Amino acid sequence: MNWYVAGASFLGTAVEFVEALTIVLAVLLTKGWKTAFAGAALAVVVLVALVLIVGYPLIHAVQLPVVQFIVGLLMLLFGMRWLRKAILRYTGYKAVHDEGKAFAEELEKQKGRGSKASGIDGFGALTAFNGVFLEGLESVFIVITVGLSAHSLAAAVWGSVVALVLVVLAGVAFRSPLQAVPENTLKFVVGVLLSSFGTFWAGEGLGVAWFDQDVSILVVAGFFLVASLLYVAWLRALRRKALMSESRSMSS
Amino acid sequence: MKAIKVLVGLIYDDPWLVGGIVVALAVAKILTLSGHARFAAMIPLVVLLFGSIVLSISREVAKNRRA
Numbered sequence: 001m002n003w004y005v006a007g008a009s010f011l012g013t014a015v016e017f018v019e020a021l022t023i024v025l026a027v028l029l030t031k032g033w034k035t036a037f038a039g040a041a042l043a044v045v046v047l048v049a050l051v052l053i054v055g056y057p058l059i060h061a062v063q064l065p066v067v068q069f070i071v072g073l074l075m076l077l078f079g080m081r082w083l084r085k086a087i088l089r090y091t092g093y094k095a096v097h098d099e100g101k102a103f104a105e106e107l108e109k110q111k112g113r114g115s116k117a118s119g120i121d122g123f124g125a126l127t128a129f130n131g132v133f134l135e136g137l138e139s140v141f142i143v144i145t146v147g148l149s150a151h152s153l154a155a156a157v158w159g160s161v162v163a164l165v166l167v168v169l170a171g172v173a174f175r176s177p178l179q180a181v182p183e184n185t186l187k188f189v190v191g192v193l194l195s196s197f198g199t200f201w202a203g204e205g206l207g208v209a210w211f212d213q214d215v216s217i218l219v220v221a222g223f224f225l226v227a228s229l230l231y232v233a234w235l236r237a238l239r240r241k242a243l244m245s246e247s248r249s250m251s252s
Numbered sequence: 253m254k255a256i257k258v259l260v261g262l263i264y265d266d267p268w269l270v271g272g273i274v275v276a277l278a279v280a281k282i283l284t285l286s287g288h289a290r291f292a293a294m295i296p297l298v299v300l301l302f303g304s305i306v307l308s309i310s311r312e313v314a315k316n317r318r319a
Contacts, residue, residue: 076273076301084269084305093309093316199301202277207284208293220298227302235313242317 002152009159012142015214016135017167023075023131023197025171026190029181031124038120039128047136067137069205071130072198078127079194086188087228091235127194134201192228196221268311272304 020040028036054061088094139160147156181189200217203210210216276297283293 073273073277077270080269080273080301080305081266084266084308087305087309088312093313195301199298203280203294203297206277206281206293208280208297209284210294216294223298224302228305231306231309235309238313 002155005146005152005155006159006162009143009146009156010163012146013139013160014163014167016139016142017164018170019197019214019217020132020135021167021171022193023135024128025175026193027124027128027131028175029186030190031121032119034119035121035124036128039125039130040132042125043129043132043136046133047140050137051140062137064137064141065205065207067134067205068201071134072200072202072205074130075127075194075198076202077198078123079191079196079198081191082187083191083195083224083228086184086191087232087235089184090188090232092239093235131197188228192221192224195224266308269304269308272307273301276300276304 024036024040027039050062085094143153143156143160147153196217199220200210200214211219279300280293280297283296
C-alpha cells in the first residue's frame with residue numbers, strides 16, 4: 001500500500017464528501033430523510049454507472065465546468081429563494097411558517113391522493129442529487145488523477161473509501177442535534193449554505209479563480225451570513241419605526 | 253417534471269431575484285474573459301448575488317407597505 005497516495009486521496013476526497021454531506025444534511029433536515037436519501041442514492045447509482053461504463057476516460061469525457069455551472073445555478077436559485085423567505089420571516093414581512101398546520105394540511109393532501117404519495121419532495125431530491133453527483137464526480141476525478149499519476153490506484157481508492165465512511169459516520173452523529181434547531185433558523189442557515197455552494201460552483205463553471213479554492217466556500221458563507229444578519233437587523237429597525245409612526249398617527 | 257414546474261414558477265414569482273442572479277453571473281463571466289481581472293471576479297459575483305436578494309426583498313417590503 002502506497003500510504004502517501006492513500007493519504008492524498010483521503011484528504012482530497014474528504015473535503016468533497018464533507019461538502020456533499022452538508023447539502024444532504026440540509027435537505028434531510030428540511031425535507032425529510034426519504035427525499036435526501038432518494039436524491040443521494042440516485043446520484044451514487046448514476047456515478048457508479050458512469051464509472052463502470054466509461055471507466056478511466058471519464059476524466060476527459062465529462063466537461064466538469066459545464067456540470068459545475070448547471071449545478072451551481074440550480075443551487076443558487078433554490079438557496080437564495082430560501083434565504084430571501086427566511087429574511088422576510090425574521091423581519092415580520094412574511095408570516096412565520098406554522099409547521100404543525102402545514103403538516104396537517106400536507107397529511108390531508110396526501111390522504112386525498114391515496115397511496116400514490118411517496119413522501120419524496122422532487123425539489124429537495126434534485127438538490128441532494130446535484131450535491132452528491134457533483135462532489136462525487138470531483139472525488140472520482142481526484143482518485144483517478146492521484147491513483148494513476150502514482151501508479152497506485154488501489155491505494156487511492158482505499159483512501160477515498162475511508163474518507164467516505166468517516167464522513168458518513170460524522171453525518172449520522174450530527175443529524176440529531178441539528179433537528180432541534182427551529183424551522184426558520186434552519187431554512188436561513190440552509191439558504192446561506194446552498195447560496196454559498198451555488199456561488200462557488202457557478203463561479204467555478206464560469207472560470208472564476210477563487211482564493212484558496214474550496215476554502216472560499218467558507219468565506220462566501222461567512223459573507224452571506226453576516227450580510228443577511230445585518231440586513232435583518234436593518235429591516236427590523238425600519239419596520240419598528242414604520243409601526244411606531246403608524247400608531248402615533250392613529251392616536252393623534 | 254415537478255422540478256421544471258417549480259423552476260418556471262420561481263422565475264415567474266420572483267423575476268428580480270432571478271434577473272439579479274443572471275446579471276451577477278454575466279458580470280463574472282465578462283470579468284473572467286478580460287483575463288487580468290480573472291481573480292477579481294469573485295468579489296463582484298458575491299456582492300451582486302447578495303444585491304439581488306436585497307433588490308427582491310426591498311420590492312416585497314415596498315409592496316407590503318403599499319398594501
